[in-house]
Amino acid sequence: MSDRIYLDNNATTQPHDEVVQAMLPLLSQAYANPSSVHQFGQAIRHRVECARQQVANLLGAAPREIIFTSGGTESINLAIRGTLALRPTKRHVVTSAVEHSATKRLCERLAREGYRIDEIGADQDGRLNLDQFADCICDETALVSLIWANNETGVLADVDPVAALTTERGVPLHLDAVQAIGKVPIDVTQLPVQLLSLSGHKFHGPKGAGALYVRRGTRLRPGIIGGRQERDLRGGTENTPGIVGLGVAAELALARLAEGSKSVGELRDRLERGICRVVPETVVIGGSSPRLDNTANIAFPGLQAEAILMLLSENNICASAGSACSSGSLEPSHVLQAMGIDPRIAHGAVRFSLSEMSCQKRHTKV
Numbered sequence: 562m563s564d565r566i567y568l569d570n571n572a573t574t575q576p577h578d579e580v581v582q583a584m585l586p587l588l589s590q591a592y593a594n595p596s597s598v599h600q601f602g603q604a605i606r607h608r609v610e611c612a613r614q615q616v617a618n619l620l621g622a623a624p625r626e627i628i629f630t631s632g633g634t635e636s637i638n639l640a641i642r643g644t645l646a647l648r649p650t651k652r653h654v655v656t657s658a659v660e661h662s663a664t665k666r667l668c669e670r671l672a673r674e675g676y677r678i679d680e681i682g683a684d685q686d687g688r689l690n691l692d693q694f695a696d697c698i699c700d701e702t703a704l705v706s707l708i709w710a711n712n713e714t715g716v717l718a719d720v721d722p723v724a725a726l727t728t729e730r731g732v733p734l735h736l737d738a739v740q741a742i743g744k745v746p747i748d749v750t751q752l753p754v755q756l757l758s759l760s761g762h763k764f765h766g767p768k769g770a771g772a773l774y775v776r777r778g779t780r781l782r783p784g785i786i787g788g789r790q791e792r793d794l795r796g797g798t799e800n801t802p803g804i805v806g807l808g809v810a811a812e813l814a815l816a817r818l819a820e821g822s823k824s825v826g827e828l829r830d831r832l833e834r835g836i837c838r839v840v841p842e843t844v845v846i847g848g849s850s851p852r853l854d855n856t857a858n859i860a861f862p863g864l865q866a867e868a869i870l871m872l873l874s875e876n877n878i879c880a881s882a883g884s885a886c887s888s889g890s891l892e893p894s895h896v897l898q899a900m901g902i903d904p905r906i907a908h909g910a911v912r913f914s915l916s917e918m919s920c921q922k923r924h925t926k927v
């Protein structure tokens with residue numbers, strides 16, 4: 562499988578070797594429970610707290626503001642449910658029409674429970690209508706929850722004015738930063754966000770390990786997983802290998818962001834140019850918006866993405882149609898529908914998502 566061309570990094574990334582090496586001892590000899598008082602347990606506690614510091618550093622946060630979870634979906638659920646539970650008189654949530662299904666599904670459930678959900682629309686380039694935010698937020702609003710970098714198009718939400726607005730109106734803001742982490746610099750000392758979700762496997766860390774940033778002073782009720790761990794917000798014995806791997810991935814992501822490498826963006830642009838030259842009718846969805854430099858959502862009008870993906874797969878090229886979670890369904894993704902993309906185009910939309918590892922492999926020549 563050495564000649565596999567992996568262009569599905571928004572679905573998941575290959576863990577860095579350093580991540581795997583750091584995790585291995587915790588899967589074997591370093592197995593103690595970090596809550597145990599003996600020295601063995603406390604040595605592992607130290608590893609967990611180092612990882613908390615590493616994740617905090619990536620965000621410009623304090624270690625106490627990091628709660629370890631099992632990944633993006635759990636962090637999002639803890640952020641949203643945990644906030645709503647403590648604001649019982651406020652039954653209104655503002656979000657967008659281009660959220661990841663983790664948020665979308667939760668909001669659908671909340672609507673069934675009687676919450677009023679307002680979804681901000683996006684234009685054909687995936688840009689959110691920021692004026693709508695200002696109009697939607699009211700005294701009833703318990704929370705604004707917004708995806709920072711879209712997993713399907715890579716389009717970036719302009720989070721600064723949203724955070725300024727929510728601060729002015731006194732409404733907590735949660736950002737789903739699962740795709741933004743490691744790709745755009747994040748500094749919570751500059752961005753007034755109360756809650757921010759991240760997931761290890763999207764930035765070369767392990768699966769099943771993520772975190773929720775909870776700004777100091779933000780009130781949150783524990784999730785369904787009660788227990789004493791993680792400041793009583795997320796019970797259960799810590800996933801120590803995952804947490805340590807997440808910490809190393811965070812440290813490496815911070816170092817690479819500081820280096821400011823442009824090579825992923827250059828390779829993505831080459832890929833887009835190459836495909837558009839060979840297949841002239843192609844459309845780059847979100848191509849004129851500020852977006853992640855690893856993501857190319859390319860539509861082949863009149864074709865079915867599933868058929869293209871099968872052909873690519875036969876040639877050992879891994880890509881996705883829309884989000885991996887929605888593959889298997891012939892409906893165009895809700896994100897492309899919300900952007901008002903013509904169904905003839907949306908049905909043929911294929912997402913190619915690169916990573917720094919794509920640049921290291923000679924066989925990614927296009």
Ligand code: PLP
Nearest residue numbers: 632633634661663712739740760
């Ligand atoms: N949010 C976004 C934007 C995502 O892309 C994903 C995963 O695809 C998630 C949330 C869910 O993260 P996890 O797979 O860690 O539960």
